[in-house]
Amino acid sequence: MKNLNLNSLRVFVAAARLGSFLKASAELHLSQGAVSQRIKQLELELGVRLFEREARGVSLTKAGKELAQTVETSLGMIEKTASKIRRYENEITLHVSPSIARKWLTPRLPKFSKLNPNVQLSIEARAEVLARPLHHNELSMRHGTSFPSVKGEQMRHLIELELVAVCSPNLPCVGPRPSLKQILALPLIQDTHRRWDKLVGGTYSSATSESLNFNSASLAIDAAINMQGVAIVPSLFVQDDIAAGRLRKIWRDKEPSGEYLFLIWPKQQIAFEPLNDVVRWIHAEFGHDVGTLM
Amino acid sequence: MKNLNLNSLRVFVAAARLGSFLKASAELHLSQGAVSQRIKQLELELGVRLFEREARGVSLTKAGKELAQTVETSLGMIEKTASKIRRYENEITLHVSPSIARKWLTPRLPKFSKLNPNVQLSIEARAEVLARPLHHNELSMRHGTSFPSVKGEQMRHLIELELVAVCSPNLPCVGPRPSLKQILALPLIQDTHRRWDKLVGGTYSSATSESLNFNSASLAIDAAINMQGVAIVPSLFVQDDIAAGRLRKIWRDKEPSGEYLFLIWPKQQIAFEPLNDVVRWIHAEFGHDVGTLM
DNA sequence: CCTAAGGTTTAGAAAAACTAATACCACAGG
């Protein structure tokens, strides 16, 4: 029992709908003979006549009616999801930490959309790093001291992070240029990197003040804005808040932090341009050229 | 925007189900390269990747999952009606009058089924003649004085009908060989052909007795069996009832009745054997050869 | 009887699909 030729079904529904091979052939940009042949082929595969041939055109048999019914709805369903899927074409997912999302990415997103109107970027902000390899249409931006290298992915250090201490301009008891010792006496706000603890445990031995811990830099920054204390965070994440007067930079770590901003994206056998658009844009935002990496 | 190649979808669902192009190629009796090419073609048509290529096999992307979902159910629907339709292959519809159905056809149907087990005959018994032309898988058997000839159909007189009067053997007041005059004194049963009326109005002028009219010969015959009177019907329809002792023939019209049994079936450009099987069988039942008519 | 409309058939041309062979790639094991 031979399988139905599914492409012939498309010819069949056209002929069924129009009640004429000639009209169907016009609609499908085929010769009339081609339609005739394909219907004949279908009828042969089914062992059943689908059309009664009449003097002026054709009409469906009982079998033809049933087939037309289900094929029309089935092909309709397929076409519908196909057109839905086609819209995924330029959809790129960017996995980032919440702080990168809120403090770096979100303000720059409108610019990206204007530059790349045909790329549909969706942001996944999560505290944990992605547990699986990246798909062809995904990339990831993280910050930290190191990042495991995965086969099939490539990574680039975008910048080394500079750590700064920030607080609200309205926070009382803070002079214009306080010493580190003065700062440590204030309520200390930190994220999972526990940078105050490292600083205190390393250079200075006494944990003097209360401290407030968050699992994300962006929450720490928002706490600082709300006058809860002094946050120690990468300067990258507070540039905008400082510029807007919501935060004041009261200290800068002169040592290299050893923390970096990473961009990770899949190696591509065949270039996937929407992804590369995103990669290029992020590089450009840090003044880099992608060069031979792609 | 190019149309989806529907045949490729069949390859796609196999690959999606098995999670491997290689296994799909085995299932479909194709080379591995062929599967790869067809998936690639689909991905090109959609502008979206359907599979992530992984170290051991492939896995569906988000787009792929959605497509697989709907395509699997849609193709399932199509296959289901296709296999239903395939069973119509040998289905022939025979349009007859109720009397032919009950008194001639039904008793002979088991014999036909035994001779032609591959032909699925379905009977449409109706008092009115079919108002439309016959389809390629239909034929019609009627009786009457004439029958309109239709283009694209052929007709054959199977026999000229012989009219007889019959009544129940248990009907009182009927001698072994009653005269027509004696018969006309009994309750007269007739169908739409109104043969008693014609006989009375023609040869004999006085409508003597009560009469019972039905719209079908078979009802008239059943009334006669139930001792309601004397029915005048084609002998063809009462042969079995006479043989079984349910009826007695008490009179026979010596004049030619001018009524015939007709077989009508469509002219065929290409032979449709299941139909021809039926045509040949009916002819044979009347001792005819189909000869050059087909 | 002639014509127009529309389906069928045919040979040959064009396009699509398939195969077989090879290249490529990621992982696993020594």
Added chain:
DNA sequence: CCTGTGGTATTAGTTTTTCTAAACCTTAGG
């Protein structure tokens, strides 16, 4: 680090399918 294994991708060449063009057939209507 090398190498084998289990897969996918690619390519050239062949086979199969599909298409077109043109002739033919049937029927309805003037």
